[in-house]
Amino acid sequence: MTTVDGDQAVVHDFPMRRRCPFAPPDEYARLRAHGPLARVRLPSGQLAWVVTRHEEVRQVLADPRISTDLTRPGFPQMRPVPEPEPPRLHEGEFFNMDPPEHGVYRRMLIPEFSAKRIKALRPGVQAMIDRLVDALLAAGPPADLAESFALPVPSLGICQLLGVPYEDHQFFQSRIRSRKMVASDAIRVAIGEVRAYIGDLVTRAENSPGDDLLGRLVTERRATGEVSRDAVVGMVLQLLIAAHETTANMILLGVLSLLRHPEQLAELRADPALWPGAVEELLRYHAVADGPAFARLAVADVEVGDQVIGAGEGVIALCASANHDERAYERPGELDIHRGARNHLAFGYGVHQCLGQNLARAWLAISYETLFRRVPALRPAAEVDALPFKYDAAIFGLDELPVTW
Amino acid sequence: MRIIADQSRCIGAGHCIRTAPDLFDADDDTGLVVVAEGELDPSRAGDVREAARLCPNAAIRLHDT
Numbered sequence: 001m002t003t004v005d006g007d008q009a010v011v012h013d014f015p016m017r018r019r020c021p022f023a024p025p026d027e028y029a030r031l032r033a034h035g036p037l038a039r040v041r042l043p044s045g046q047l048a049w050v051v052t053r054h055e056e057v058r059q060v061l062a063d064p065r066i067s068t069d070l071t072r073p074g075f076p077q078m079r080p081v082p083e084p085e086p087p088r089l090h091e092g093e094f095f096n097m098d099p100p101e102h103g104v105y106r107r108m109l110i111p112e113f114s115a116k117r118i119k120a121l122r123p124g125v126q127a128m129i130d131r132l133v134d135a136l137l138a139a140g141p142p143a144d145l146a147e148s149f150a151l152p153v154p155s156l157g158i159c160q161l162l163g164v165p166y167e168d169h170q171f172f173q174s175r176i177r178s179r180k181m182v183a184s185d186a187i188r189v190a191i192g193e194v195r196a197y198i199g200d201l202v203t204r205a206e207n208s209p210g211d212d213l214l215g216r217l218v219t220e221r222r223a224t225g226e227v228s229r230d231a232v233v234g235m236v237l238q239l240l241i242a243a244h245e246t247t248a249n250m251i252l253l254g255v256l257s258l259l260r261h262p263e264q265l266a267e268l269r270a271d272p273a274l275w276p277g278a279v280e281e282l283l284r285y286h287a288v289a290d291g292p293a294f295a296r297l298a299v300a301d302v303e304v305g306d307q308v309i310g311a312g313e314g315v316i317a318l319c320a321s322a323n324h325d326e327r328a329y330e331r332p333g334e335l336d337i338h339r340g341a342r343n344h345l346a347f348g349y350g351v352h353q354c355l356g357q358n359l360a361r362a363w364l365a366i367s368y369e370t371l372f373r374r375v376p377a378l379r380p381a382a383e384v385d386a387l388p389f390k391y392d393a394a395i396f397g398l399d400e401l402p403v404t405w
Numbered sequence: 406m407r408i409i410a411d412q413s414r415c416i417g418a419g420h421c422i423r424t425a426p427d428l429f430d431a432d433d434d435t436g437l438v439v440v441a442e443g444e445l446d447p448s449r450a451g452d453v454r455e456a457a458r459l460c461p462n463a464a465i466r467l468h469d470t
Contacts, residue, residue, distance in 0.1 A: 061461075062461065062462065062463070106416065106417075107435070110415075110416070110417035110435065110436035110437065111417075111431075111432075111433075111434060111435055111436030112436070113417060113436070114417055114419065114431035114436035115419035115422040115423065115431055116422075116430070116431045116433070116436075117431075117436070276423075342420070342423075342424075342459060343458065343459055347418075348461075349461045350461055350462060351416050351461070351462050353416060353418050353461040353462075354418075355416075355417070357418060357419070358419050
């Protein structure tokens with residue numbers, strides 16, 4: 001629905017819904033053709049800007065006058081009933097901090113996710129994924145690929161990173177899967193439980209630090225007084241939440257997309273060196289984290305094209321639209337593993353660009369390569385039209401993916 | 406020509422390392438960008454420009470002398 005506000009600008013309702021699971025919402029192409037900015041009304045009733053084109057999304061997300069601090073008055077909210085007071089940030093929740101505070105926390109974690117560190121983790125990731133495929137094959141078809149594979153990859157992957165003891169994996173996995181919870185109260189309870197559990201892990205690391213992310217945070221940052229205990233918990237909680245739905249849904253959608261492009265899948269099977277490029281293209285094509293994940297607030301006037309985002313106005317970067325911008329990509333609606341789509345914005349842009357992107361790339365490449373190699377006859381056990389796509393979720397994807405082989 | 410990398414702007418995304426692993430690396434302790442010292446072979450200017458273009462926080466540039 002569109003309306004017209006006081007100064008006669010067209011206002012669109014936001015968020016817009018995907019109609020096809022393999023494309024951004026149809027409206028994005030129309031908004032993009034019209035200009036790099038558009039006015040929208042959020043479920044909270046607030047007005048905000050959306051940024052539609054690749055170049056301008058990069059510009060806005062890299063601009064230091066564009067804040068991610070959701071405690072600022074006027075920050076765009078997606079809830080139908082706006083919170084009476086601005087949300088409170090827990091210590092260490094640096095995703096929602098601006099520089100320079102943001103950098104203090106991020107820098108403690110950068111070495112944990114560097115390209116070099118992730119390369120060293122790869123054999124462990126391969127072994128973890130092989131065990132999941134072993135179990136999948138042992139149980140036999142049919143299976144729900146979400147439950148048996150796509151969700152365990154990030155949860156067990158995070159266990160490896162944090163040094164969660166093996167006997168806790170089941171508990172850990174069950175608590176951090178919030179996908180079926182829709183009521184915000186239920187999410188609060190679940191997050192409270194996870195927060196308490198992370199507190200226990202920190203205690204354990206303080207008593208006997210391992211050679212892992214948590215062990216290093218505790219010995220190198222916590223013991224020196226550089227960071228508080230609550231901040232360590234906050235940092236780890238944000239890592240967990242950020243890793244989970246994004247990775248699981250990219251695994252499921254990527255598997256589906258490759259099965260829909262058998263000629264490209266055949267090339268990948270014949271030449272595994274093509275996987276890194278294919279992962280970039282799948283990230284570009286699906287862009288599971290879109291608008292609401294990239295909500296911001298302008299703290300000063302910011303010129304974008306021939307318009308101005310005013311100080312105090314909300315702005316939302318449409319990364320899925322940027323990834324399908326005709327100005328940046330030829331035939332953006334087509335999947336092409338040879339595209340060399342390394343400049344996609346699926347991980348965002350600017351100082352907040354995904355901290356875990358190197359790990360995500362490793363999880364995705366190893367997941368796809370291993371699944372298609374070891375389960376060569378893998379295919380959906382239902383028509384695409386009948387699959388439970390999450391059209392209303394903050395992170396696009398699937399609740400389940402029934403498969404057989 | 407030389408590569409200039411500004412560690413104060415580096416956010417550890419790793420695009421430069423994926424673009425040219427022989428020219429860029431991550432410091433073992435900080436994870437921040439470190440670059441090959443000295444004069445850059447002009448044939449590599451394209452790789453450095455690509456790394457600069459992909460960097461999400463403008464931490465890399467090519468110093469043309």
